[in-house]
Amino acid sequence: MRQRRDLxxxxxxxxxxxxxxxxxxxxxxxxxxxxxxxxxxxxxxxxKLLETRGVDGRGIELSREGVNECVAKGLAVIQGNAxxxxxxxxxxxFDYVILSQTLQATRHPRIVIEHLLRIARHAVVxxxxxxxxxxxxxILFGGRMPTTPNLPETWYDTPNIHFCTIxxxxxxxxxxxxxxxxxxxLNAWGRxxxxxxxxxxxxxxxxxxxxxxxxxx
Amino acid sequence: xAETQLTDDRDLxxxxxxxxxxxxxxxxxxxxxxxxxGVELAPFQIAYQTYGTLNAARSNAVLICHALTxxxxxxxxxxxxxxxxWWETMVxxxxxxxxxxxxxxxxxxVGACMGTTGPASLDPKSGQVYGLDFPVITxxxxxxAQAMLLDRLGIDTLFSxxxxxxxxxxxxxxxxxxxxxxxxxxxxxxATRHSAQNIAFHxxxxxxxxxxxxxxGGRYFAAGTRPHRGLAVARMGAHITYLSDAALHRKFxxxxxxxxxxxxxxxxxxxxxSYLRHQGSTFVERFDANSYLYLTRxxxxxxxxxxxxxxxxxxxxxxxTRFCVVSFTSDWLFPTSDSRAIVHALNAGGARVSFxxxxxxxxxxxxxxxxxxxxxxxRGFLDSAAQARGLGPAAKG
Numbered sequence: 001m002r003q004r005r006d007l008x009x010x011x012x013x014x015x016x017x018x019x020x021x022x023x024x025x026x027x028x029x030x031x032x033x034x035x036x037x038x039x040x041x042x043x044x045x046x047x048k049l050l051e052t053r054g055v056d057g058r059g060i061e062l063s064r065e066g067v068n069e070c071v072a073k074g075l076a077v078i079q080g081n082a083x084x085x086x087x088x089x090x091x092x093x094f095d096y097v098i099l100s101q102t103l104q105a106t107r108h109p110r111i112v113i114e115h116l117l118r119i120a121r122h123a124v125v126x127x128x129x130x131x132x133x134x135x136x137x138x139i140l141f142g143g144r145m146p147t148t149p150n151l152p153e154t155w156y157d158t159p160n161i162h163f164c165t166i167x168x169x170x171x172x173x174x175x176x177x178x179x180x181x182x183x184x185x186l187n188a189w190g191r192x193x194x195x196x197x198x199x200x201x202x203x204x205x206x207x208x209x210x211x212x213x214x215x216x217x
Numbered sequence: 218x219a220e221t222q223l224t225d226d227r228d229l230x231x232x233x234x235x236x237x238x239x240x241x242x243x244x245x246x247x248x249x250x251x252x253x254x255g256v257e258l259a260p261f262q263i264a265y266q267t268y269g270t271l272n273a274a275r276s277n278a279v280l281i282c283h284a285l286t287x288x289x290x291x292x293x294x295x296x297x298x299x300x301x302x303w304w305e306t307m308v309x310x311x312x313x314x315x316x317x318x319x320x321x322x323x324x325x326x327v328g329a330c331m332g333t334t335g336p337a338s339l340d341p342k343s344g345q346v347y348g349l350d351f352p353v354i355t356x357x358x359x360x361x362a363q364a365m366l367l368d369r370l371g372i373d374t375l376f377s378x379x380x381x382x383x384x385x386x387x388x389x390x391x392x393x394x395x396x397x398x399x400x401x402x403x404x405x406x407x408a409t410r411h412s413a414q415n416i417a418f419h420x421x422x423x424x425x426x427x428x429x430x431x432x433x434g435g436r437y438f439a440a441g442t443r444p445h446r447g448l449a450v451a452r453m454g455a456h457i458t459y460l461s462d463a464a465l466h467r468k469f470x471x472x473x474x475x476x477x478x479x480x481x482x483x484x485x486x487x488x489x490x491s492y493l494r495h496q497g498s499t500f501v502e503r504f505d506a507n508s509y510l511y512l513t514r515x516x517x518x519x520x521x522x523x524x525x526x527x528x529x530x531x532x533x534x535x536x537x538t539r540f541c542v543v544s545f546t547s548d549w550l551f552p553t554s555d556s557r558a559i560v561h562a563l564n565a566g567g568a569r570v571s572f573x574x575x576x577x578x579x580x581x582x583x584x585x586x587x588x589x590x591x592x593x594x595x596r597g598f599l600d601s602a603a604q605a606r607g608l609g610p611a612a613k614g
Contacts, residue, residue, distance in 0.1 A: 056569075058569070058570075064573070064574060064575075064576060067572070067573050067574075068573045068575070068590050068593070068594055070571075071541065071571040071572075071573045071594045071597060071598060072593040072594050072596070072597035072598075073597055073601070074597050074598060074600055074601020074602070074604070075571065075601075076539070076569045076570060076571050077571055077572075078542075078560050078564075078570060078571060078572035078573075079572055079573060079574055080572075088561045088564055088565065089564055089565070090564075090565050090567075093564070093567060
């Protein structure tokens with residue numbers, strides 16, 4: 001799960017209301033007045049945004065400071081870890097589970113996704129796209145593990161141990177039997193790329209992707 | 218006759234057991250407390266303190282549950298020790314549990330010795346102090362008695378129930394037994410069951426009391442003795458478990474007490490020895506030895522899941538209560554894993570739960586101390602619960 005760090009470029013992009021653009025995008029995928037679990041909820045900003053939409057929100061966060069900040073804000077957040085603590089939630093405990101910019105830091109992404117779709121009917125998953133052209137070029141011509149403004153840590157310092165591309169993620173969805181309800185690719189500033197573009201286009205030009213998945217019943 | 222006995226041969230503390238410096242609710246023979254042991258306690262009384270004002274809707278009451286050696290004097294000078302209340306960092310005007318906003322009630326638990334009926338009280342049947350004739354009580358009995366007190370006070374629903382350690386056990390029992398009467402709950406540094414290690418520590422304490430020849434098989438009042446040495450040793454041992462290796466090292470290290478060199482004797486050469494002896498000797502001035510046996514036993518017997526077929530989540534299934542669970546990194550008596558077990562059960566039961574682990578070297582006692590993060594968390598949790606409950610901001614004091 002996300003450690004506390006400075007916001008990246010995409011995360012700093014804000015709407016005139018002050019809400020983070022990436023949060024608004026995620027929040028728009030969630031039905032108002034539903035029950036939501038935000039895995040890796042950081043300082044609770046997204047949960048606060050969801051609260052304004054009548055959502056009954058809960059959170060899990062790895063960093064102690066993040067949790068304590070959230071609880072002091074009155075949010076129902078517990079300290080925990082996506083890899084180990086999702087197993088404790090009963091089936092269908094929530095309507096939605098959100099995993100925002102956290103999948104790449106988990107030890108077992110497949111098991112995590114399976115748990116998400118077990119404890120909620122829908123899952124919103126966002127992750128950095130390792131198929132972006134800038135990253136491809138760095139490997140191809142630089143011959144080194146890529147760093148970008150949104151992924152600034154070097155390979156030996158990064159908490160991100162399981163990078164994937166949009167294409168890879170779609171494959172995982174097939175493997176775990178998840179249905180892709182919606183998918184959006186974002187540019188470096190957190191703004192959506194044009195819709196109805198082919199997947200290869202998103203995989204090349206999207207810096208991040210947000211997927212709304214649902215369980216195949 | 219009882220009155221004469223009190224003034225003649227029982228000291229200040231023992232008078233406190235019968236006629237405390239706080240309000241008392243008396244329950245007659247017609248209102249017995251039904252105990253888990255299968256017997257009834259009647260008549261009995263509950264000594265309690267209150268702070269703040271109950272609002273017109275009777276919706277701002279906060280129940281504080283005290284720990285093993287605590288009492289009802291949460292936020293006032295203690296009548297025996299003259300020390301400040303045991304939770305003044307948390308409870309008071311403008312504090313996280315704000316007495317300008319909430320009506321705070323803290324009862325002395327059944328089995329204790331500060332005015333609520335316990336082994337140091339007079340048995341109306343014999344006219345003598347109960348001693349070991351007092352029935353064994355449980356955490357659930359304590360909570361049942363508290364519920365009777367609230368009925369007496371005309372309070373149906375508690376805005377919150379808060380407590381640490383044995384107090385936290387009562388909080389959990391409250392939430393399990395009376396979910397509709399508890400809007401929010403703060404179980405701190407606690408567990409849903411006492412671990413084998415904790416039972417073991419308690420047993421050492423009890424054996425220390427019983428090994429004191431002055432204990433006289435529990436009939437020390439009649440014999441005119443007091444097992445002060447045994448109780449002091451029990452307290453010394455227990456006190457170590459409330460701290461941590463790091464805290465002891467930070468406070469005392471290997472420093473000598475008022476001397477440069479070891480005396481080559483068994484004097485309290487080390488500061489830590491002197492500190493523990495002081496803890497032991499001051500404790501016996503305010504606590505009854507038999508009460509110590511009964512209350513440690515109540516904690517040992519606590520196993521919330523056992524009442525629900527061994528499935529803890531069943532204790533909280535569908536609970537409307539909001540929970541805030543807090544643990545401390547250096548607490549080895551009620552480690553974070555105990556709090557996690559509570560959180561898992563609450564999550565499995567679909568409860569609204571917050572959980573924070575606070576980093577500190579102060580050990581189990583941290584919940585009683587000035588821990589800014591704890592205070593901020595409790596304040597934030599209660600503020601948001603108050604909003605949900607429709608409670609207004611603090612009255613101007």
